Amino acid sequence: MDLINQKILLNLPDGIELFIKREDKLHPIVSGNKFRKLKYNIQEAKKLGHTTLLTFGGAFSNHILAVAGAGAEFGFKTIGVIRGEELASKVNQNPTLFKAKELGMDFYFVSRSVYQEKESESFVIELKDRFGDFYLIPEGGTNKFAIKGCEEILTEEDKQVFSHVVCAVGTGGTFSGLINSSNEKQQLIGFSSLKGAFLSDVIRNFAEKTNWEINDDYHFGGYGKVTDEFIHFLNSFYNQTNIPLDPVYTGKMVFGILEMIKNGYFAPKSKILMIHTGGLQGIKGMNFALQKKNKEIIQYDKD
Structure with a gap:
């Protein structure tokens, strides 16, 4: 099943184009x-x-x-x-x-x-x-069958059109599948949702290419951790794009990509494809925890 890559209509510098593949729309429950x-x-x-x-x-x-x-x-x-x-x-x-x-x-x-x-x-x-x-x-x-499935995320067009493919990383299976199916001229960036620089060793067990890196600068304190700034970002991004992001994985990836663009990491006219890996069901649990602390909640709570 191929999904339309949605362009992010934000004012980005240097002719950079940013898209997101809405894997969250694959299935109402078995998402992304x-x-x-x-x-x-x-x-x-x-x-x-x-x-x-x-x-x-x-x-x-x-x-x-x-x-x-x-x-x-x-x-x-x-x-x-x-x-x-x-x-x-x-x-x-x-x-x-x-x-x-x-x-x-x-x-x-x-x-x-x-x-x-x-x-x-x-x-x-x-x-x-x-x-x-x-x-x-x-x-x-994550196992060999999971990676086989994740190798089907990128279409042949994706492999030719995009200079960069980015994805949140938890256990490493999705990112490994993307690496295996990528064009070797593409650069893949995985955003760790976990604290600690150990995911690269895990991914090397599954990935067959070297055109990738793990960024662990945007986990906001570790798995499932958030800050006031991050929650405000999720709400602001949704208001600008109408795209809901989950707070554990994809949201941190998008925050990181926009920061990297702002800091000049990407070459002019780069075309970047972000993978939305789903996980929106977790918003209710996150909001429950935020409400107990009298914090700003994620406004687009998924039904």
Whole structure:
């Protein structure tokens, strides 16, 4: 499915043109890069005869909701192993978990220390003893099937038209897929949503080219962290463009790109394509946290 690249009609210097690929419009629930990551995982699960999908995530995980939505649409039972035992009594107050539950997902709440063992063989064996056989999708969805799906984001025209392709980076799967499918003359920039310069090593495990870099200057304090300036930016950008951005991933990427343009990073007449990876469902959770602190909220709260 090819999406129209929407031009950002802002007053940019040096003839620079900025576009955004609205991957957030791919599916109402399995949004953006989650749609891409799950596409071939679903096919593999069916091929292997599985009827249950099991995955991992936190309180407001886009991935948890996407797996629940995919399971409901394609006839799989879904299980979410959720970080934080205290959330077991708060499902109805959590918009992400409540929607995943409505879509049929069962939850297994574990402590943060147990959650850290999610990739260990012994923990997976314990989960199979508890739930029976399942198709395991890692936290965030990144594996070889996810990367294969993300390699389909760029069209042939995208590879010829744009000098730069930029994307927010969490687990590295989407960015790796973009790198693999890119034109080697293009420059790819990944904006880390995490604090700490370790993503490059992760991406090298999946990416086949070297035409990329990771920028970790715009995480605003770490994963899921925001500032008053950043929230004000999200609202201002929406008022100017009518494009909603999520506060964890894409919003930070767009903030970073505009700052880099302002600081003269890009050559004149550069054509930059930003990838909107979805995640808008997380706005409700972010606004809940902001309201408790009497802070400005994101004005375009997604229904």
